[in-house]
Amino acid sequence: MAESVPVRCPACSRSHTFVPTVYPCACGAPVEPPLLRGAAAEPVTHRTWTDEWVRVRCAACGRQDHWPRPELGCPCGSVLRIPVREAGGTGALTAPAGPATPPPARAAAAQRPTFRPVTIRTARDVVTGAALYLRWLGFQGVVQAAEQPASGIDLRGPDVVAQVDPTTSPASLRSVECLWLNGLNASAVGVFFALAGYAPDARARADSLGVPLFVMDLTGAPQPVNDPADELVATGG
Structure with a gap:
């Protein structure tokens, strides 16, 4: 199961516990977006294609794919975008050394x-x-x-x-x-x-x-x- 993180809504100050969705990589391994602990969630005020997706690296095979960017709906009506450490950019994940034997x-x-x-x-x-x-x-x-x-x-x-x-x-x-x-x-x-x-x-x-x-x-x-x-x-x- 994915690890949960605390999230506070900047609009109403409610506290939430957020658990990211886990997706299956093409290699079969589970992949979850690496959430930035301690970073403030941002309200979604408008949407673009770039904002909707985040590049995530599979820890098992090293494959990078785009997955839906994690979001949380607050009862106050705000939709919160959860900060993620995206692969291939600032703070990118380090590529794994790979398995001991070739896939x-x-x-x-x-x-x-x-x-x-x-x-x-x-x-x-x-x-x-x-x-x-x-x-x-x-x-x-x-x-x-x-x-x-x-x-x-x-x-x-x-x-x-x-x-x-x-x-x-x-x-x-x-x-x-x-x-x-x-x-x-x-x-x-x-x-x-x-x-x-x-x-x-x-x-x-x-x-x-x-x-x-x-x-x-x-x-x-x-x-x-x-x-x-x-x-x-x-x-x-």
């Missing part, structure tokens, strides 16, 4: 054979190629949706969800954000494949959220286009 995914990645792509002739071929690539990365049980789902998720496995954009237009910011939220809800890695690349704001948001982006050419060979994608190729699924 199974990393060991498997080092032994992967050469990927054999499927030539792209139809939109369905793009989805098929992405599914083969995810399995090659080490994700198990990856299956294709029977038809285009409302969620936009074309491929799904126990540890991964993927969206595949076979159109001739760059993938949008909204598509990247929707994929990330689907991955968050499923406690899975969200991976995006696009035939025509990504809009600049979509690329920037994917970088900030840690979403791996791949571009597929007509040979069916996905190419990583951001750091999270390079990391996924190096470590495997």
Whole structure:
């Protein structure tokens, strides 16, 4: 269970005991935002995307992901934002030295054979190629949706969800954000494949959220286009 911290509402001076929500990392370990003890909570007066999320490092595998910033509702009507020590910024957490033995995914990645792509002739071929690539990365049980789902998720496995954009237009910011939220809800890695690349704001948001982006050419060979994608190729699924 997560450790509780005392919180005082600056609006009405009520005292509360706050217990942060614990989330599952993609590696399966529990992750909780590292709260700043003794720091004053701040009332939420307006909201922005940046304020809603906090980057937290998993102590088990070192992975950094964005999680909802912890908040507390006071009976006086104030919503309080709980201060957090965010990874990757001032007061960032120190990266763990890592486990004594390599994670199974990393060991498997080092032994992967050469990927054999499927030539792209139809939109369905793009989805098929992405599914083969995810399995090659080490994700198990990856299956294709029977038809285009409302969620936009074309491929799904126990540890991964993927969206595949076979159109001739760059993938949008909204598509990247929707994929990330689907991955968050499923406690899975969200991976995006696009035939025509990504809009600049979509690329920037994917970088900030840690979403791996791949571009597929007509040979069916996905190419990583951001750091999270390079990391996924190096470590495997």
